[in-house]
Amino acid sequence: MAGPTLAAGAGEIRAPMPGLLVSVQVAEGTLVAGGQPVAIMEAMKMQMELRAPRPGTVRGISVAAGQELTSGQVLMTIE
Secondary structure, three states: OOEOOOOOOOOOEOOOOOOEEEEEEOOOEEOOOOOEEEEEEOOOOOOEEEEEEEEEEEEOOOOOOOOEEEEOOOOEEOO
């Protein structure tokens, strides 16, 4: 279940396309490594891992499992 590493701005993780957020695998304050899976989304009947763009601390999770996502929507930031 490999997926893209999504980075934009200052460590923002964004939805690459419209879909459904299946799970969030981290909590605010979690230390993550670059490339570590942080969420799973489903789009076009396929699941994909969303990965941390760099090492850091998860801040500002703005979504929850089961939520519909729009293309480019910010899911969380890594500082």
